[in-house]
Amino acid sequence: MTTHPAPSGTPLHATLVGGPTALLEYAGLRILVDPTFDEPRSYEGGITLTRTAPPAVPAGDVLPADLVLVSHDQHPDNLDASGRALVEQLLADGVPVLSTPAAAGRIPRVTGLEPWASIDLDGEPAVTVTAVPALHGPEGADAPTLSGPVTGFVLEAPGEPTVYVSGDNASVALVGEIAARFPAIAVAVLNTGAADVGRFPGHTVTLRGTDAAEAARLLGDAVVVPVHADSWAHFTESVDAVRTAFADAGLDARLRVLEPGVRRAL
DSSP, X not given: OOOOOOOTTSOOEEEEEEXXXXXXXXXXXXXXXXXXXXXXXXXXXXXXXXXXXXXXXXXXXXXXOSEEEXXXXXXXXXXXXXXXXXXXXXXXXXXXXXXXXXXXXXXXXXXXOOTTOXXXXXXXXXXXEEEEEEOSSXXXXXXXXXXXXXXXXXXXXXXXXXXXXXXXXXXXXXXXXXXXXXXXXXXXXXXXXXXOOSSSTTOOSSOOHHHHHHHHHHTTTOEEEEESOSSBTTBOSOHHHHHHHHHHTTOGGGBOOOOTXXXXXX
């Protein structure tokens, strides 16, 4: 796959690598989201997670990168061994990596942002990134002994669409809060897949397809890009569940489903 930097004023482009990992080309920046590039394998721990498919794009093909957004660092389906090595390489090269304050405490040089905190990136145009709340499961899931803290992000730049990147958020109510603060959101990249690790009976830790459709209603006219619905055994819904939910809700015209490895204008 060959990609090229998008000059300011050109359409937002996105390339799905697999799972939650995507490359966004926005306001002249190449923005890598939740780097995961390992081959299929299992990750042992309190809960075993299994990657079932390789990345659609090799790590080297997302470079150069100008910014990395990491929803959280504590789960390998959002930052695996290869992704962590890439992050460390980019940090050494001076590329900003934004995540939670907890991640910043574990990975030197990562910038941790509290919810609603913003950072301005130099450029033409200048890009503002705001951390926004996310909840990786039901109420209380953000405890360090459970899912732990996670974050989403909003990207803004003069003359560019406002973009919401949800991270591993399962709360439709939080999407409503974010939409109220950022009514101009034009593109929403939502982590779907109804991930279920068995920790919270009756609850998923990312959005179901029906949740994503409900979130879309709260987001006004925003185009919705579902990710985090492939390549891992704990994802209980494929992107087809999102397609069905949007069709049932009469929202299918707003859905943009990415083909892994294919760069697409949004």
